[in-house]
Amino acid sequence: MPTPHLEKLLAQTIEVVIRAGQLLIAEWARVDGPRGHGDKAAVDDAIEQFLRARLLQLLPCDFWGEETGHRLTGHPWCWVVDPNDGTADFLKGLKGSALSIGLLHKQTPVLGVVYAPVTVEGVPDCIAWAKGIAAVSRNGQSVRSQLSTKTLASGEFVMVSAAAINKPELNRALCQPSTFVAMPSIAYRLAKVAAGEGVCGLSLYPVSAHDVVAGHALLIGAGGVLVDERGEAISYVTDANMHTVSRRCFGGSASACRALLAREWDLIFV
Known part of the structure; x- marks a missing residue:
């Protein structure tokens, strides 16, 4: 197949994603609040079905989705989609969950929209x-x-999970001399860092490809890195990698990621 023109494809993808986001806006605005429980919202499937159909029209290739499953044939291109990263916080009434759409080429992130x-x-x-x-x-x-x-x-900010507000002193110590910002969605944390709002975004829980591919692409575009708990670059080479890319992840400035991953994050779980 011919190589897609990525700048044009990005513009088309943004248009599709913003249209899909209307479904999440409508769900948030329901009088009785969003439907669902735990980490599964009713709107998640609808958003991913919308995205899957339209993204595969833009570029027919492999697909990895959180809700609608995956099709990996060895195709050099693969869409990676999370329709609502941060669902559990979304259902708790917290703002900041995000649609996360990434594109891999030969297992390397080359496009991201959060x-x-x-x-x-x-x-x-x-x-x-x-x-x-x-x-x-x-x-x-x-x-x-x-x-x-x-x-x-x-003067810099470290983006951590929304749960950090429950242990502010500990998170403050672990992120010093920078300031921590508690927020849903690892995808949006990484995106905000890539957009210049922070120096590092992190997750202390296992993440899958759909959680981070889009954010990883954005970090690449901003001159940053995404590494696992050992400080090794996150990869998407195998099915197993895609299911669990890391136990923890740190994305942003290479220097800040190195400093933060060496700290005693296990204290958070004591």
């Missing part, structure tokens, strides 16, 4: 990048975040 339709700031937030584009974009505007030169420092 779209948070319902945010604390009150406006939808779409962060995107594709290989060949000079900078990450945020709501259509280029953002040069220079992650390669950032360090863990005062």
